[in-house]
Amino acid sequence: MLDKLESSLIVPMEHNHPLPKPTDPAVQLSGNFAPVNECPVQNGLEVVGQIPSCLRGVYIRNGANPMFPPLAGHHLFDGDGMIHAVKIGSDNRVSYSCRYTRTNRLIQEAELGRPVFPKPIGELHGHSGLARLALFAARAEIGLVDATRGMGVANAGVVYFNGRLLAMSEDDLPYHVEINGQGDLKTIGRFGFDDQIDCPVIAHPKVNPTTAKVDLEDGTVSEFKYGPGRFGGEPYFVPEEEGEDEGYVMGFVRDEERDESELVVVEASEMKQVAAVRLPERVPYGFHGTFVSENQLKEQVI
Numbered sequence: 001m002l003d004k005l006e007s008s009l010i011v012p013m014e015h016n017h018p019l020p021k022p023t024d025p026a027v028q029l030s031g032n033f034a035p036v037n038e039c040p041v042q043n044g045l046e047v048v049g050q051i052p053s054c055l056r057g058v059y060i061r062n063g064a065n066p067m068f069p070p071l072a073g074h075h076l077f078d079g080d081g082m083i084h085a086v087k088i089g090s091d092n093r094v095s096y097s098c099r100y101t102r103t104n105r106l107i108q109e110a111e112l113g114r115p116v117f118p119k120p121i122g123e124l125h126g127h128s129g130l131a132r133l134a135l136f137a138a139r140a141e142i143g144l145v146d147a148t149r150g151m152g153v154a155n156a157g158v159v160y161f162n163g164r165l166l167a168m169s170e171d172d173l174p175y176h177v178e179i180n181g182q183g184d185l186k187t188i189g190r191f192g193f194d195d196q197i198d199c200p201v202i203a204h205p206k207v208n209p210t211t212a213k214v215d216l217e218d219g220t221v222s223e224f225k226y227g228p229g230r231f232g233g234e235p236y237f238v239p240e241e242e243g244e245d246e247g248y249v250m251g252f253v254r255d256e257e258r259d260e261s262e263l264v265v266v267e268a269s270e271m272k273q274v275a276a277v278r279l280p281e282r283v284p285y286g287f288h289g290t291f292v293s294e295n296q297l298k299e300q301v302i
């Protein structure tokens with residue numbers, strides 16, 4: 001009966017007016033914002049140039065990647081969290097994988113085979129938004145969905161804290177994701193900091209404010225251009241040695257004309273590209289990233 005209510009009342013209500021661009025999935029998920037499938041570990045990637053030895057470890061980037069096509073309104077920020085991981089070993093040996101973070105909402109929707117949790121930005125507007133909330137409350141009441149273990153998407157921030165990789169969005173506790181020896185990712189579950197926290201946590205924590213200095217000493221600013229038709233996301237600075245200003249800036253770059261995705265590594269003081277990893281699959285534009293060194297991985301809590 002609730003499904004009938006959804007299809008005969010709420011969906012027509014949502015389709016009654018044309019969606020504005022900020023909640024229109026045709027706009028929000030167009031081009032390289034479109035979701036991709038999970039990718040198991042792909043080894044032996046082609047590398048142009050030489051990746052510096054201080055970058056042995058795993059570059060991680062979080063992003064939104066809706067598992068199901070939206071029924072109506074959808075904003076980019078509503079998508080399920082997906083982490084892309086590039087593992088860098090010695091002598092330019094690089095692998096890539098991407099995995100959904102298995103949030104409580106994703107697990108339940110995967111079991112049901114359809115989206116049932118409300119999308120806070122894309123759906124919850126006006127009368128149809130209220131109707132969606134009421135429908136969700138009714139489904140929770142009869143036990144079809146369980147919202148008591150969190151409703152977050154874990155798609156925005158990602159940080160390596162005290163031996164744990166944590167994927168976070170502003171609407172829930174972080175999710176602990178394990179990085180295995182092959183560079184694959186496995187969701188362990190919601191992380192409450194050993195039961196010290198039981199409320200949503202910001203998605204942009206500052207772990208170490210002393211190591212992210214990338215502007216130049218003399219106050220000048222230099223830039224690196226990816227080239228025509230090539231677009232990057234938020235770059236991540238990795239110091240050559242802990243606490244140093246010298247280091248490398250890395251991030252995913254999309255070549256829209258060649259239909260290719262790369263991980264580009266730029267030497268920070270000269271702003272000169274030193275390496276590019278050709279990725280085997282398209283990597284959508286996303287949000288925040290981090291780098292976990294080989295040594296940090298050895299101390300990972302499993």
Ligand SMILES: [Fe+2]
Nearest residue numbers: 156204287288
């Ligand atoms: Fe953010």
